[in-house]
Amino acid sequence: MARPTGTTEEHDLLGNLTLDDTGLAFSAEAGDEDRVLDLLLDGRRIWSFRVGDAPPCDGDPGRRGLAWPRSLVPFLHGTADFALRPVHGGADTVEATGRFGTASGRVRFVDPHGVQLIVNKWGNLGHALADYDTGMVDRLLDNLDEVRAVIAKHSDVDVYVTGGTLLGPYRDGRVMPNDDDADLAYLSRHSHPVDVVLEAFRLGRALVAEGMTVIRLSAGHVQLHFEHEGLADGYVDVFSGWIDDGWWYQVFPVRQRVRREQLVPVDTIDVQGRPEPTCREPEVMLDAIYGPGWATPDPAFRFQLPPATGARMYGWLSDQNMDRETWQDHYRYGAPTAPAPGSRPSDYARWVAGRIPQDGPVLDLGAGRGDDTLWFAGRGHRVDALDYVDTGMAGALRTAEACGLPVRFRVLNLNDVRRVLVAGAEIAARREPVTVFARGLLGSLVDVARPRLWRLLAMVLRTGGQAHLDVPRESWKPEPGTGEPLHRAVPLDVLAAEMAPFGLRVDETHEAEEPHDDTPWGTGPRVLPTTRMVITWQRRPR
Amino acid sequence: MAATATLKALVKTPVKRLRRAFVPEYQDLLAQVGDLQGRLGPLQDLPAEVHRLRERLDDAQARIRELEDGLHEARRLNLRIAELTDVVTEVVLPLHDRDIDPSVFAGLPDDTR
Numbered sequence: 308m309a310r311p312t313g314t315t316e317e318h319d320l321l322g323n324l325t326l327d328d329t330g331l332a333f334s335a336e337a338g339d340e341d342r343v344l345d346l347l348l349d350g351r352r353i354w355s356f357r358v359g360d361a362p363p364c365d366g367d368p369g370r371r372g373l374a375w376p377r378s379l380v381p382f383l384h385g386t387a388d389f390a391l392r393p394v395h396g397g398a399d400t401v402e403a404t405g406r407f408g409t410a411s412g413r414v415r416f417v418d419p420h421g422v423q424l425i426v427n428k429w430g431n432l433g434h435a436l437a438d439y440d441t442g443m444v445d446r447l448l449d450n451l452d453e454v455r456a457v458i459a460k461h462s463d464v465d466v467y468v469t470g471g472t473l474l475g476p477y478r479d480g481r482v483m484p485n486d487d488d489a490d491l492a493y494l495s496r497h498s499h500p501v502d503v504v505l506e507a508f509r510l511g512r513a514l515v516a517e518g519m520t521v522i523r524l525s526a527g528h529v530q531l532h533f534e535h536e537g538l539a540d541g542y543v544d545v546f547s548g549w550i551d552d553g554w555w556y557q558v559f560p561v562r563q564r565v566r567r568e569q570l571v572p573v574d575t576i577d578v579q580g581r582p583e584p585t586c587r588e589p590e591v592m593l594d595a596i597y598g599p600g601w602a603t604p605d606p607a608f609r610f611q612l613p614p615a616t617g618a619r620m621y622g623w624l625s626d627q628n629m630d631r632e633t634w635q636d637h638y639r640y641g642a643p644t645a646p647a648p649g650s651r652p653s654d655y656a657r658w659v660a661g662r663i664p665q666d667g668p669v670l671d672l673g674a675g676r677g678d679d680t681l682w683f684a685g686r687g688h689r690v691d692a693l694d695y696v697d698t699g700m701a702g703a704l705r706t707a708e709a710c711g712l713p714v715r716f717r718v719l720n721l722n723d724v725r726r727v728l729v730a731g732a733e734i735a736a737r738r739e740p741v742t743v744f745a746r747g748l749l750g751s752l753v754d755v756a757r758p759r760l761w762r763l764l765a766m767v768l769r770t771g772g773q774a775h776l777d778v779p780r781e782s783w784k785p786e787p788g789t790g791e792p793l794h795r796a797v798p799l800d801v802l803a804a805e806m807a808p809f810g811l812r813v814d815e816t817h818e819a820e821e822p823h824d825d826t827p828w829g830t831g832p833r834v835l836p837t838t839r840m841v842i843t844w845q846r847r848p849r
Numbered sequence: 850m851a852a853t854a855t856l857k858a859l860v861k862t863p864v865k866r867l868r869r870a871f872v873p874e875y876q877d878l879l880a881q882v883g884d885l886q887g888r889l890g891p892l893q894d895l896p897a898e899v900h901r902l903r904e905r906l907d908d909a910q911a912r913i914r915e916l917e918d919g920l921h922e923a924r925r926l927n928l929r930i931a932e933l934t935d936v937v938t939e940v941v942l943p944l945h946d947r948d949i950d951p952s953v954f955a956g957l958p959d960d961t962r
Contacts (some may be wrong), residue, residue, distance in 0.1 A: 326851070327912055348862060500924075500927040500928075500931075501926075501930050501931045501934070503929050504927065504928060504931035504932075505931050506935060508935045508939075512939070526903055526931065618917070618920075618921065618924075619924065621921075622920070622921045622923075622924025622927075623924050623927050623928060624928065625925070625926075625928055724932050724941075725932050725935055725936050726941065727938055728936050729936075732940065732944070816895075
């Protein structure tokens, strides 16, 4: 198949780049709003945006300003050479040197292992394939093939490459260097969302059974994570797809009138020298995912999800990934000066420790970096530590193993009721009173996750024990979906009313001033007014 | 008063002549104005009609929001069914099958015959 080529246009008069701690500003011609610019740090692309993303500033219609991406800000300490480079040609790359904060060294935008970072199309930290070692793409495609093989072994779905793994090879003849993952999708033979989801659950289970690290982002999207020499090594996305009554759905942006024979039986496409399956008409898929402009390279591309598509996908498949990446990045990159795990228990943990049975088991929900987990364990409590992400626990896990502490760290996603029921059943089956400790959890949960938390508490407190949960009395980030984790006060009467049908009762409340020095909200060390609740489960009168 | 009436009568005729000379279409326009005023009569109710329509629109928008919420709830049931089916088949039954007495099935009442 002939590959289309991207367009190149000549522009000029991009100029006068200035930098400060809050963002960058530059001059651009009127009418250049759709022009895509790469932001280079010391000559390396780290982000892309459209001129139009930067609103006019300084009262000058030719001058535009843009705040630094939120995820880049924590790294801006020292001196750095930045440049803006037009993606589609033009000789007017502009450069400037910036000094940020008071640090004297060079700005380093790298992960803790020295691998260079980028800001991805979601505004989060990521890695570009081009910034890894030369073997990375081969390893990623090996992993993709392995995932494909597992899916083929356990189901009759048709699997093919999609997203960037289709776009790059089809349009450019190579994997896109700015991409950060490999993408697979499959076409189910089912047409009803219930059957499609059940199949997706089965496939997730099969991938786990084959020893893979599987993260579920929605009922129709899993992410497979891999390591190489002990370090994270790119990931493979798997998206569910199905056709119902002439509508083709593929997570998450596709809702299109497509005939089955336009997708299957699969064809093959050359991906870095290896044949990979593609749908029968790749341009149909590319158009459905990226729109009619897919043939023109656009590193600043952002998905424009039609409401009719988004509402269906969210209703049928939900979102089990809310705020996960920002929490993950916070623990992975956010606080290089954080104390060693377990060295500094919270005020709340100390307060709770004085009120619970010595040696009794503790369930630490939302354990974060595991400081309180290790401290409880060091006092002789057997602790189950659960958190949404595993990046925070990594250090504490090593400490626990080295010290022989009785701690078990696990990931629990409160957005996934199935995982909640399994965890609750397992802990309840021990038939011993347990102390649940959840510091800073309630204020960060979206509304739909709270009933799952109540369900979990109702299960594990059935044999006695009590739950200690605090809730903030002021909100640091009350709006969901801002790119920063949610943080908000929730009225006690609302919580009590929600809990009651689960047999949970708030027995005590205590107001406190809780110091926080490791938050993802850019607050710095700060004292948060909270209400500490003591909750028990009450058997319903028969 | 009589003087004023006389003056008006004296002026009226020349004014009419002048008007006919310079604005010959005056009478036609006058007739059209009357006609238009007659037609505009019903439009005097327009502000009230706009107000009524605005209320209906607001009501419809509120109902659309409610319907969208209801639709979302209905769509979520699909996931709920899938989750519960998955939990029953993958967790509940495997955990309990060791405790199930096959003879109990014989005692389970049929719901239909």
